[in-house]
Amino acid sequence: MATKNKTKLYMVSLGPANWELVTIQALKALQYCGAICIPTKSEDHSFEKSITYKIVKDLMNEYGFDKPIIPVYSPMNFKKKDWQYQVDILVDSIDKYDSVSFVTLGDAAVYSTVYYLLDIIKKQDKKLYKNSVVIAGITSFSYASSKVKKPLCLGDNRFELIPLIGKEVPSTKVYMRPKIGMKTDDINENGTLYTFENLNFEGENIQKGKLEKVRKYMTLMIDFIKREK
Numbered sequence: 001m002a003t004k005n006k007t008k009l010y011m012v013s014l015g016p017a018n019w020e021l022v023t024i025q026a027l028k029a030l031q032y033c034g035a036i037c038i039p040t041k042s043e044d045h046s047f048e049k050s051i052t053y054k055i056v057k058d059l060m061n062e063y064g065f066d067k068p069i070i071p072v073y074s075p076m077n078f079k080k081k082d083w084q085y086q087v088d089i090l091v092d093s094i095d096k097y098d099s100v101s102f103v104t105l106g107d108a109a110v111y112s113t114v115y116y117l118l119d120i121i122k123k124q125d126k127k128l129y130k131n132s133v134v135i136a137g138i139t140s141f142s143y144a145s146s147k148v149k150k151p152l153c154l155g156d157n158r159f160e161l162i163p164l165i166g167k168e169v170p171s172t173k174v175y176m177r178p179k180i181g182m183k184t185d186d187i188n189e190n191g192t193l194y195t196f197e198n199l200n201f202e203g204e205n206i207q208k209g210k211l212e213k214v215r216k217y218m219t220l221m222i223d224f225i226k227r228e229k
């Protein structure tokens with residue numbers, strides 16, 4: 001996936017702050033793209049405090065490659081104008097370098113700027129949206145659990161991810177470990193539900209909505225919360 005030449009924009013998850021926790025797919029995207037866009041919270045666009053910059057530099061040293069690095073000022077104000085500014089940098093960089101990687105810590109699916117930027121890109125440039133890929137990474141909490149040798153969920157337990165923002169918020173729900181043949185009527189769709197079967201092996205199927213009955217053990221469903229865009 002990482003080397004499809006139609007891809008113009010790689011949204012690359014780097015894992016939790018250590019180059020050895022970067023996936024091979026992420027490494028390939030960084031090696032393949034024309035330039036790497038790295039977010040920085042510093043107003044002077046320096047990377048002194050940037051963890052992502054350090055991971056990328058460590059990878060370049062370890063694997064002997066070099067790419068132009070483009071700072072993307074990301075003040076974390078959750079303002080649309082800031083995300084638009086970041087998208088403008090990505091678009092300009094793609095014009096110049098043909099393809100770019102934008103990097104993010106942990107996994108892009110978890111509280112990352114990536115999806116704010118993709119929302120804008122989806123509206124303003126459908127072709128670029130189509131030619132973008134998101135590369136998954138190790139989350140901080142998967143890694144944290146491994147450090148203390150404690151599972152996030154086991155047996156009959158479930159796992160909750162709670163943002164410490166002082167209010168109740170709706171959840172995206174992941175359903176897994178079904179029995180083959182079980183009916184799915186009890187699963188309420190509150191947002192947008194997708195079914196994923198046999199990911200990355202024979203019989204892979206990704207579809208919107210539920211199957212009436214589960215066909216394979218390797219099935220998971222995600223009910224993504226509806227977001228305002």
Ligand SMILES: C[S@@+](CC[C@H](N)C(=O)[O-])C[C@H]1O[C@@H](n2cnc3c(N)ncnc32)[C@H](O)[C@@H]1O
Pocket residue numbers: 016017105106107108109110111112138139140141
């Ligand atoms: C904006 S979220 C990004 C989460 C990230 N995308 C992930 O997959 O883990 C930032 C929060 O993730 C957690 N986090 C991320 N990296 C961490 C690390 N290296 N050590 C501890 N906590 C971390 C902290 O709770 C931090 O406030």
